[in-house]
Amino acid sequence: MSEDWPPLPEFIQTLRCDLRPFRTADADEVYAYRRDAEIVRYLQVAQPFRREDADVFVATQVLSDWRTRCVWAVEQDGRVVGGVSLRIASWKRRAEVGYELARWLWGRGLMTEAVSAVIDEAFGRLPIIKITATATAANVRSIRLLEKLGMQREALLRQHWVHGRRVLDEVRYGVLREEWNQFAAARSEQLRNQIS
Numbered sequence: 001m002s003e004d005w006p007p008l009p010e011f012i013q014t015l016r017c018d019l020r021p022f023r024t025a026d027a028d029e030v031y032a033y034r035r036d037a038e039i040v041r042y043l044q045v046a047q048p049f050r051r052e053d054a055d056v057f058v059a060t061q062v063l064s065d066w067r068t069r070c071v072w073a074v075e076q077d078g079r080v081v082g083g084v085s086l087r088i089a090s091w092k093r094r095a096e097v098g099y100e101l102a103r104w105l106w107g108r109g110l111m112t113e114a115v116s117a118v119i120d121e122a123f124g125r126l127p128i129i130k131i132t133a134t135a136t137a138a139n140v141r142s143i144r145l146l147e148k149l150g151m152q153r154e155a156l157l158r159q160h161w162v163h164g165r166r167v168l169d170e171v172r173y174g175v176l177r178e179e180w181n182q183f184a185a186a187r188s189e190q191l192r193n194q195i196s
Ligand SMILES: CC(C)(COP(=O)(O)OP(=O)(O)OC[C@H]1O[C@@H](n2cnc3c(N)ncnc32)[C@H](O)[C@@H]1OP(=O)(O)O)[C@@H](O)C(=O)NCCC(=O)NCCS
Pocket: 038, 039, 040, 042, 043, 099, 100, 101, 102, 105, 106, 107, 108, 109, 110, 111, 112, 113, 134, 135, 136, 139, 140, 141, 142, 144, 145, 148
């Protein structure tokens, strides 16, 4: 049974990007980064990703129920370059995070920043116990991102993911509220030291 939790904010600002709900007009920009086979390699989406798939993608996000599935478009310099999603299961007091970023921006810590801001909001505003994430074991960038956020590997599911002709292992990560509080405190301390 779903509990009546307040909705998370639709607009979140981080140091380098703006997070806001997807709009129908974003399809061209989504297509510009999702047409890259490397981006969708480990995602359960149509491959190759066509222009019409981008229309379906944004329409799905626009129609999504914000109380149970928040999906933020990640905007940089006024352009949509990725997304962060949070599926909220209030009856389990748990949420699952997902993310993707245009390849031309990889390796700059941008998505770590965006996901971190979403987790801050989720733990800050909702009585969630744990936030989880799922990746294929081969998705080393995604796994590194989760570990940078202090997430713990909780499971390895062998040959769990069928993607076209590939059969892949899946890993599950999680971070508990108290772990996140410690992580956030250490992060603030680090920032203070950098400034002083
Ligand atoms: C996963 C993704 C969002 C990461 O974005 P990003 O902006 O590159 O992430 P970050 O820069 O914050 O962190 C990536 C880390 O992976 C590391 N990395 C890159 N290539 C690596 C490799 N081959 N092996 C190990 N680590 C690697 C980077 O060095 C970086 O770590 P560092 O900051 O300690 O140097 C991006 O790669 C993406 O959109 N992938 C496609 C969609 C996807 O797979 N989403 C996740 C589904 S679970």
